[in-house]
Amino acid sequence: MKLNLMQVVRLVLMVLAVAGIIYALEYVPHGIAVWxxxxxxxxxxxxxxxxxxxxxxxxxxxxxEEELREKRRLRRSKR
Numbered sequence: 001m002k003l004n005l006m007q008v009v010r011l012v013l014m015v016l017a018v019a020g021i022i023y024a025l026e027y028v029p030h031g032i033a034v035w036x037x038x039x040x041x042x043x044x045x046x047x048x049x050x051x052x053x054x055x056x057x058x059x060x061x062x063x064x065e066e067e068l069r070e071k072r073r074l075r076r077s078k079r
Contacts, residue, residue, distance in 0.1 A: 007051050010044045017041035 020037035028034070 004051070004055075007048060010047045010051070014041055014044035014048070017044060 017037045017040040021034060021041065024033040024037055
């Protein structure tokens with residue numbers, strides 16, 4: 001599967017967000033830091049889902065176009 005740069009960046013940020021949540025829960029007395037890291041994790045997750053759906057949609061479209069080209073080529077060769 002082809003990964004683009006933004007997917008890799010989002011994945012790294014999500015890993016950092018999980019580490020930040022653990023750190024904030026252990027060492028920060030106020031809860032606002034935890035919500036910052038949870039929000040960052042949520043944004044990363046939504047971004048990964050969005051780019052995954054775009055990638056799947058593009059792959060399906062390319063596959064359909066290839067099938068249509070193949071059908072046209074077979075029709076032309078039968079004549």
